[in-house]
Amino acid sequence: MKIKNKLFAITIAIALSISTIAVPVASIDPEIRPVPPLPPPWFKQINETNNGDTVYLCVGELLMLHLKTNPSTGYHWILIEYNEVILNLTNHYVIDNNPSDVIGAALDEYWIFSAKTDGNTPLRLEYVKPGNPPDVAVEYNVNIIVLPGPPAPVNFEISMPKSFTSGEPVTVTATLTNQALYSVIVSDLSFNLKTLDFEILTPDGKTYHFREKPTYTTTITLKPGESKSVTINLGSHYDLSQPGEYRIKAKYVSIIPFEPVNPLNGDIKRIETWSGTLYYPPSGYLSF
Secondary structure (H helix, E strand, O other): OEOOOOOEEEEEEEEOOOEOOOOOOOEOOOOOOOOOOOOOEEEEEEEHHHHHOOOEEEOOOEEEEEEEEHHHHHEEHHHHHHHEOOEEEEEEEOOOOOOOOOOOOOOOEEEEEOOOEEEEEEEEEEEEEOOOOOEEEEEEEEEEEOOOOOOOEEEEEEEEEOOOOOOOOOOEEEEEEEEOEEEEEEEEEOOOOOOOOEEEEEEOOOOOOOOOOOOOOOEEEOOOOEEEEEEEEEHHHOOOOOOOOEEEEEEEEEOOOOOOOOOOOOOOEEEEEEEEEEEEOOOOOOOO
């Protein structure tokens, strides 16, 4: 585990191929860039709303952290802790989105990490004003879990409130996102078709297991960066009337029995199919 005591920047050249990354070169201060970046689809992005979250990556995946900073206040972000064996800081820069030099305007600060190997690591930063002792205004902390193996071209996750009142619909939203540089044909995200499924552990120890795998699916084509989301009321499919803590894991299954035809003349952009199974969370359960 390595402790960071000051901001530093690393400049990296990212080629068009995701597998080609230049060796970073360190400098004293973060690079100042005049134009906000357009993050490639394969970047997993987090910001201040993810403070306290657990974030899942696969080996080789890139993580972009975006936080607001305001140098005019005297505060700045310090990268305090992360495991360099698991994560590699490949880039750090600030976007100069204040071309008129308006006093007090906030800027956008970015850190980009690549997942080197599987394992767990905290990622911790502090928004600090120098002094004796330093004045820490904000603490930012996420738990990073890196899974073995290359990432799938699509990312699958669910979101839901952490608690519900009796009689309230227990809604969950599942989202499928294409994080590849090309279009991907996958099975549609559907609870009725069983491509979207859940395993739920009830407070009294009962388990609603995943259903059998789908035998028939329809397909959708997701362009780079495009997402498909569905929201369902779990209470319409499972008995969730008992008060107490429930635990849930979601599963997405894509079954594509054909390969796309990619013309050689370049008139149509590359399209690939993907078959496989994804879970969220990849390990353990969410509680509600």
